[in-house]
Amino acid sequence: MNLSVENLSKVFINDGNVHTVLSGVNFTVQEGQFVTLLGPSGCGKTTLLTIIAGFQSATEGSVLLNGQQVSTPGPDRGFVFQNYALFPWMTVRENILYPMKRRKMPRQQREQRLQELLTMAQLEGKEGLYPQQLSGGMKQRTAFIRALAGSPEVLLMDEPLGAVDFQMRQILQEELESIWLKDQTTVLMVTHDVDEAIYLSDRVIVMSAQQGNILEDLAIKLHRPRNRNGEKYIKYKVHLMNLLKKALHKEPEAPGKELELCLA
Numbered sequence: 329m330n331l332s333v334e335n336l337s338k339v340f341i342n343d344g345n346v347h348t349v350l351s352g353v354n355f356t357v358q359e360g361q362f363v364t365l366l367g368p369s370g371c372g373k374t375t376l377l378t379i380i381a382g383f384q385s386a387t388e389g390s391v392l393l394n395g396q397q398v399s400t401p402g403p404d405r406g407f408v409f410q411n412y413a414l415f416p417w418m419t420v421r422e423n424i425l426y427p428m429k430r431r432k433m434p435r436q437q438r439e440q441r442l443q444e445l446l447t448m449a450q451l452e453g454k455e456g457l458y459p460q461q462l463s464g465g466m467k468q469r470t471a472f473i474r475a476l477a478g479s480p481e482v483l484l485m486d487e488p489l490g491a492v493d494f495q496m497r498q499i500l501q502e503e504l505e506s507i508w509l510k511d512q513t514t515v516l517m518v519t520h521d522v523d524e525a526i527y528l529s530d531r532v533i534v535m536s537a538q539q540g541n542i543l544e545d546l547a548i549k550l551h552r553p554r555n556r557n558g559e560k561y562i563k564y565k566v567h568l569m570n571l572l573k574k575a576l577h578k579e580p581e582a583p584g585k586e587l588e589l590c591l592a
């Protein structure tokens with residue numbers, strides 16, 4: 329698996345006003361990596377992720393998955409939404425089976441994968457419940473394993489923990505990590521939470537509010553599970569917080585500078 333975003337731009341025209349949200353964005357994600365797009369509100373993270381998912385098109389540039397251009401949604405890219413987007417009329421079991429049925433996976437294989445995923449997410453015994461009968465954490469875990477059930481090449485997650493409070497968020501990050509470590513699917517996640525980015529990611533790509541310019545592509549070289557109070561962890565945190573402050577700086581960049589900042 330190799331995902332690459334090449335020279336991607338997105339322009340919206342609202343009431344005749346041109347709004348360039350992304351301009352000349354370049355990066356790649358390698359097989360098995362957990363990569364996070366971190367940036368201030370409105371910098372274009374969701375726009376970028378939804379273009380990769382194929383929910384909307386780029387104005388210029390391309391998204392390549394294993395060298396093939398993708399421009400429409402497909403089962404090779406799973407998506408986890410902030411509000412979980414579970415089907416409320418389906419049980420946990422039916423929600424998780426849904427992507428496998430769409431992929432026409434044989435029944436026996438489906439049942440086996442279902443049990444595997446339920447165990448991974450510690451949801452055994454909950455398969456008959458409907459989403460509204462689940463806690464926030466259970467909904468999040470169900471959404472995560474439902475996205476994994478279709479065996480996507482890459483899992484795209486848009487602020488998957490955005491709807492939960494601070495303390496619960498840390499617990500869910502640990503749960504997400506433990507499921508991900510067992511499954512090892514390539515992940516590209518959007519967040520504006522520095523701590524979440526450092527705790528979960530192999531790489532953090534920092535975007536600026538200025539046309540989604542990439543300010544830094546930072547490898548997080550810490551053993552898992554990570555100690556949030558560790559010296560090196562805190563150094564990463566201070567560095568990224570400072571970078572985010574810079575990311576908010578909205579003055580126009582010198583022409584051509586964006587290209588220097590793009591780290592492929």
Ligand SMILES: Nc1ncnc2c1ncn2[C@@H]1O[C@H](COP(=O)(O)OP(=O)(O)OP(=O)(O)O)[C@@H](O)[C@H]1O
Nearest residue numbers: 340342349367368369370371372373374375376520
């Ligand atoms: N369909 C659209 N039409 C016009 N403008 C849009 C559209 N979608 C997004 N935008 C604009 O693009 C910019 C980037 O939005 P986007 O949601 O990608 O940012 P974000 O970084 O994900 O923000 P947040 O962290 O707050 O979710 C915003 O200024 C937004 O108003």
